[in-house]
Amino acid sequence: MNDIEPICDILERITTLYRNEVRLVGVEHGLHPVHLEVIYYLSRCNKYSDTPAAVTEFLGITKGTTSQSISLLEAKGYLTKEKDPVDRRVSHLVLTPHGEAIAKKAIPPVSFKQGLEKLGGGNAQLKTQLETLLRDIQRSTQSASFGLCKTCKFHTPMSDAHFYCALTKETLMKDFGTLICREHSEA
Numbered sequence: 001m002n003d004i005e006p007i008c009d010i011l012e013r014i015t016t017l018y019r020n021e022v023r024l025v026g027v028e029h030g031l032h033p034v035h036l037e038v039i040y041y042l043s044r045c046n047k048y049s050d051t052p053a054a055v056t057e058f059l060g061i062t063k064g065t066t067s068q069s070i071s072l073l074e075a076k077g078y079l080t081k082e083k084d085p086v087d088r089r090v091s092h093l094v095l096t097p098h099g100e101a102i103a104k105k106a107i108p109p110v111s112f113k114q115g116l117e118k119l120g121g122g123n124a125q126l127k128t129q130l131e132t133l134l135r136d137i138q139r140s141t142q143s144a145s146f147g148l149c150k151t152c153k154f155h156t157p158m159s160d161a162h163f164y165c166a167l168t169k170e171t172l173m174k175d176f177g178t179l180i181c182r183e184h185s186e187a
């Protein structure tokens with residue numbers, strides 16, 4: 001056995017337990033894991049990334065599954081669809097307070113939050129190594145990065161409160177930099 005296999009075994013167990021924990025929260029609310037993944041993504045993405053097409057790409061699911069999930073979540077009051085003020089063909093998916101609440105409850109699962117908090121100072125090193133692994137896998141699978149805005153090559157700090165996006169040519173609030181973006185490009 002080489003030294004990669006034990007790490008793969010650990011990652012497999014962690015991802016399986018993660019999915020199981022999320023599934024259990026979903027059962028309480030009559031939702032499938034994919035519904036919670038849509039909700040969680042919408043709670044973390046920015047305004048350029050909250051469309052059905054971005055959900056489909058982020059989760060790697062079919063357009064049909066995305067469409068059915070959005071219809072169910074809309075019917076249950078977890079999200080609403082809002083037309084883009086400039087391009088009326090585009091719909092933005094906006095979580096309701098009900099949707100925001102379940103996003104916070106379900107993902108990440110409580111057991112994972114507690115485990116990561118116990119790591120304390122070890123989190124920074126773990127984050128760096130996992131990020132490196134993630135970027136490498138994304139490059140080799142030619143997947144979009146969906147990274148945090150503040151790590152994007154177009155992110156240009158302007159002041160303590162604002163930054164400039166050199167791609168969309170918009171000035172944005174600093175907090176926007178902590179969200180996931182479909183247009184993210186590695187710095």
Ligand code: SF4
Binds near residue numbers: 165167
């Ligand atoms: S700076 Fe990059 S990640 Fe941030 S909004 Fe612009 S394109 Fe998206």
